[in-house]
Every structure is written in structure tokens, then in C-alpha cells.
Amino acid sequence: MAFHSSTFELPTTAKAEMIDVTKRVRAEVKNSGVENGICTVFCGHTTGGVTINENTDPDVRTDILNALERAVPAGAKYYKHEEGNAHAHAKAVLVGFTVSVPVQQGKLMLGTWQAIYFCEFDGPRSRKLSVTVVG
Amino acid sequence: MAFHSSTFELPTTAKAEMIDVTKRVRAEVKNSGVENGICTVFCGHTTGGVTINENTDPDVRTDILNALERAVPAGAKYYKHEEGNAHAHAKAVLVGFTVSVPVQQGKLMLGTWQAIYFCEFDGPRSRKLSVTVVG
Amino acid sequence: MAFHSSTFELPTTAKAEMIDVTKRVRAEVKNSGVENGICTVFCGHTTGGVTINENTDPDVRTDILNALERAVPAGAKYYKHEEGNAHAHAKAVLVGFTVSVPVQQGKLMLGTWQAIYFCEFDGPRSRKLSVTVVG
Numbered sequence: 001m002a003f004h005s006s007t008f009e010l011p012t013t014a015k016a017e018m019i020d021v022t023k024r025v026r027a028e029v030k031n032s033g034v035e036n037g038i039c040t041v042f043c044g045h046t047t048g049g050v051t052i053n054e055n056t057d058p059d060v061r062t063d064i065l066n067a068l069e070r071a072v073p074a075g076a077k078y079y080k081h082e083e084g085n086a087h088a089h090a091k092a093v094l095v096g097f098t099v100s101v102p103v104q105q106g107k108l109m110l111g112t113w114q115a116i117y118f119c120e121f122d123g124p125r126s127r128k129l130s131v132t133v134v135g
Numbered sequence: 136m137a138f139h140s141s142t143f144e145l146p147t148t149a150k151a152e153m154i155d156v157t158k159r160v161r162a163e164v165k166n167s168g169v170e171n172g173i174c175t176v177f178c179g180h181t182t183g184g185v186t187i188n189e190n191t192d193p194d195v196r197t198d199i200l201n202a203l204e205r206a207v208p209a210g211a212k213y214y215k216h217e218e219g220n221a222h223a224h225a226k227a228v229l230v231g232f233t234v235s236v237p238v239q240q241g242k243l244m245l246g247t248w249q250a251i252y253f254c255e256f257d258g259p260r261s262r263k264l265s266v267t268v269v270g
Numbered sequence: 271m272a273f274h275s276s277t278f279e280l281p282t283t284a285k286a287e288m289i290d291v292t293k294r295v296r297a298e299v300k301n302s303g304v305e306n307g308i309c310t311v312f313c314g315h316t317t318g319g320v321t322i323n324e325n326t327d328p329d330v331r332t333d334i335l336n337a338l339e340r341a342v343p344a345g346a347k348y349y350k351h352e353e354g355n356a357h358a359h360a361k362a363v364l365v366g367f368t369v370s371v372p373v374q375q376g377k378l379m380l381g382t383w384q385a386i387y388f389c390e391f392d393g394p395r396s397r398k399l400s401v402t403v404v405g
Contacts, residue, residue, distance in 0.1 A: 053227070059216040111179025111180055132308055135138065172404060194349075236312060
């Protein structure tokens with residue numbers, strides 16, 4: 001079995017944003033030399049997550065961030081957590097911390113319109129993502 | 136290490152629906168010949184996702200779809216994305232694009248009441264799901 | 271390839287709660303003897319899920335559970351499912367049923383502030399979680 005793991009730095013620049021990390025994930029798949037297997041992108045944070053979505057119209061990212069904000073408002077009165085970022089913890093839970101994508105013939109098998117995004121909900125911060133390829 | 140990957144077509148017939156794909160996933164686990172490992176179901180779309188839920192009462196699916204619609208309404212005024220399906224992108228992010236289920240003794244280890252569902256949020260469309268078994 | 275799989279019992283004690291299972295997952299990673307790979311925690315239920323979040327301030331868990339309750343209220347009038355726990359099914363879909371964490375040098379590579387939680391949305395019940403380590 002081939003196994004490859006690496007971590008990359010990801011500085012974020014806004015309170016909330018979705019950052020396309022697809023190129024960096026593809027580069028790690030190439031580095032891994034794995035022909036067939038699974039690539040898992042893991043986010044080691046609690047106020048940011050990892051997801052997949054459209055790679056073209058940036059309005060989609062804005063709409064997703066706004067939809068999450070409507071569902072879990074930053075300023076809701078009931079939060080007890082004193083750091084003021086409870087909403088960011090909840091949004092990260094909704095989005096999730098792992099994305100697993102098949103690898104075939106050395107390539108990440110994302111759909112035509114898909115990109116992998118790190119979702120920042122409490123930035124700007126210094127973030128890290130880890131990419132593991134098993135095959 | 137054994138590795139098996141395949142993709143199946145999944146035409147959807149409604150604007151929003153949850154389609155039980157468990158039988159097809161089980162068939163791929165059997166085809167894989169893997170005795171012990173992990174089965175990952177991956178959805179290569181951006182307005183549909185994959186999840187697990189109850190395999191019995193169809194009202195549960197209706198309730199889940201309605202709960203998602205209340206949390207992220209299709210007709211909210213703030214969406215910028217011009218295709219009119221921003222809500223479907225956000226719902227897919229909430230549901231997620233990957234489900235990973237253990238395989239033991241050649242069997243998919245779903246819980247007693249669990250089925251695997253493709254969630255359509257912007258149908259009807261021609262969808263595809265990929266199943267990867269590593270073990 | 272090394273493969274290790276085990277299941278542990280998890281009795282829950284409240285209607286809704288987040289239970290830290292990190293120690294038990296770490297123990298299974300150790301038991302597995304896997305040096306490098308992926309650890310997948312799988313929840314075989316339909317009204318509970320698995321996620322990752324902050325390991326320190328318990329208010330974060332309270333806030334997350336309340337945020338989910340606001341987004342998907344237990345008492346909404348439109349639910350059809352006769353068991354009265356439709357909201358719990360929907361919350362489990364939002365949280366998800368799988369968490370996959372890299373393993374390196376025999377250790378679970380959680381972030382500094384991360385713990386793995388089982389999320390109970392319809393307790394108290396006898397739950398089980400399965401841990402699979404491949405590497």
C-alpha cells in the first residue's frame with residue numbers, strides 16, 4: 001500500500017470566506033504517486049471546515065456563506081461561549097471537517113463543477129489543512 | 136491491498152428527493168471482493184449530496200427535506216447566483232458529498248435502520264455516484 | 271496493509287448531548303498498531319451523528335446543540351414522522367455519520383483544540399460507535 005501525507009499552511013484574510021484549495025490537493029495527489037485510492041482532506045480546526053462546491057461563479061460561495069449565517073446567525077443572543085465565535089463552531093460542524101475524494105489513474109476524481117474549499121468562519125487566522133492519500 | 140472503484144448512473148425525477156442507493160452500494164462491495172476495509176460513496180455534484188438515514192418510514196425523508204428547506208429556503212431574497220439554485224448548493228454543503236462505511240467480512244456495516252441516500256436538491260437531473268472500496 | 275476495526279458501546283443520558291469519545295478512539299488507534307493511515311469513526315444510527323469540535327469550554331457544545339435546535343426545531347408543526355423525532359433525523363444528517371482523521375506515527379492527528387464527539391439528538395439510548403483504522 002502507498003501512503004502519503006502532508007500539511008499545508010493556509011492564511012485566511014476575512015471573517016468568513018471559502019478558499020479554493022483544489023490545486024494544492026491535486027499537487028499532493030501527484031506527489032503521492034498513488035494511482036488508485038482515496039484522498040482525504042482534513043481540517044484540524046474547530047471554527048473552520050472543509051467542503052466541496054462549485055468552481056466557477058463566486059456568487060455561489062457568497063450565497064452559501066449567507067445561507068449558513070441565516071441558519072446560524074453570528075449575533076444570536078443565546079450563545080454562552082465567551083469568545084463570541086460560537087456561531088463559527090456550529091457552522092464548522094454543519095460543513096464538516098473531512099472530504100474524501102476517489103483517486104483513479106493518479107487523478108483526483110472531482111466532478112466537472114467541483115472544487116474543494118476551506119471554509120473560514122472566524123478569520124482572519126493562520127490555518128492548516130492536511131492531505132492524506134491512501135492507495 | 137484490494138481496491139475497487141465504480142460509478143453508477145442515477146437519474147432523478149423530482150426537484151428535491153432522497154433516493155435509496157443502498158442496494159447498489161452493497162452490490163459494489165460484493166463486486167470488490169474486499170473482506171475488511173472502508174467503502175466510500177462519493178457524489179461528484181454541487182447541488183446534490185450523499186447521506187445516511189432511516190430505511191423504513193418515507194415520512195422521515197420528507198421531513199428531512201422540509202427541515203433543510205426551512206433552514207435554507209429556496210426563495211430567499213439575498214441569493215446572488217443567477218441560476219436560481221443557490222439554496223441547492225447550500226443544502227448540498229450541509230448534507231455533504233461523502234459517506235464512508237466500514238466493510239467487515241465482505242459486508243457493508245450499516246446500522247439496522249440505516250440506508251444510504253443520494254439527496255437531490257435541484258432536479259430532475261442525470262446524476263452519478265461513485266463507490267470506492269479499499270481494504 | 272494493516273486493518274483494525276472495533277465497536278464500543280456508548281450509553282447516552284440526555285435528550286440531546288455531545289459526548290467526547292476521543293480517548294476511546296485514540297485507544298483503538300493504538301490497538302490497531304497502524305503507523306500511518308486513516309482512522310474512520312462511524313455512527314450506525316439515524317438520530318445521532320459524529321463530529322469534531324472544541325475540547326475545552328463545554329459552553330461550545332451547548333451552543334452548537336442550541337444552534338442546531340434553532341435551525342431545525344424539535345417542535346415544528348410540519349413533521350409527518352409519527353415517532354416525534356423527525357428533527358433528530360434531520361440534525362443527524364446535518365452533523366453527519368463519519369469522521370475521518372489522519373494517523374501518523376501511530377497517533378491520531380487531531381488539531382490542538384479538537385475532540386471527537388458523538389452527538390445524541392434523541393436520547394437517552396444505547397448507542398454504538400465503530401472505529402476503523404486502515405494503513
